Amino acid sequence: MALNDTAPPAFQTLIYQGKVVTLALETVQLPTGQRVELEIVHHPGGAAVVALDAQLQLCLLRQYRHAGGGWLWELPAGKRDDGEPPLQTAQRELAEEAGITAAQWSELGWLHSSPGVFDEVIYVYLARDLTPTAMAHGSGEVIEVHWLPLVEVWNWCQNGQITDAKTLIGICRTVAHLQICQMN
Known part of the structure; x- marks a missing residue:
């Protein structure tokens, strides 16, 4: 499509x-x-990043979202700048919000955030082979960076602790991607 x-x-x-x-x-x-x-x-669209280290620890942000009712668990993500390719957005947001760069990137697809009203498209990426870098949170962002086992985060997706749609989709696609990679 x-x-x-x-x-x-x-x-x-x-x-x-x-x-x-x-x-x-x-x-x-x-x-x-x-x-x-x-x-x-x-909306100009955006990108979300599943940053996964060699021990299958996932970078998850606890971020204050006024419109979302308070603190939410989310993947590093953000809005595309004018003319910016989605992968570049993902790389920029991972560095700014989580203080991480990655050597390996896999596109996990894209999603419509709320297609009944918004034209926003969010691209989702898996980032591996991670290296720390300087963080630069944007103005008005209140973010805590956490590293959690993928299995625990997967359970949070199942029990409703994670409610952010792009995060749910990113984690589900990552789990499917890893399972397919193991089968090959």
Whole structure:
């Protein structure tokens, strides 16, 4: 499936232009031929990183998210800068948020964060062969860096302790990737 196989809107009204998102009211034609008005939040997209060391310890952030209701467990992740390739976003965010660089990168796919309203696409990467580097948290970020066994994090995914969608998908895809690699 293509990342964008929809027709452009017949009409668009800009409602809000922020630092990160744009809200637009768009008149579109659905595949059925019906024309509807949709509220669409445009977002530049982002990347999330599953950083896994040789002992299968995973880098997980405990991050304060006001919109999420407080402290959440998340993978290192962030917004793409203008024109920035997704892998470069992943590398930058891993260094800034977790103080890590990686020599090996595998793309685990991409996801839509909330396709009923957002056009955001998040690319997910597995980072291995890790090396410490300087951290540079962004303004307004409150982050604790933790290294936890992948098995424990997998259990947190199953019992609801992790609720962030990109993190759940990244960890699930990592577990599947590692299982497939063992079978080959």
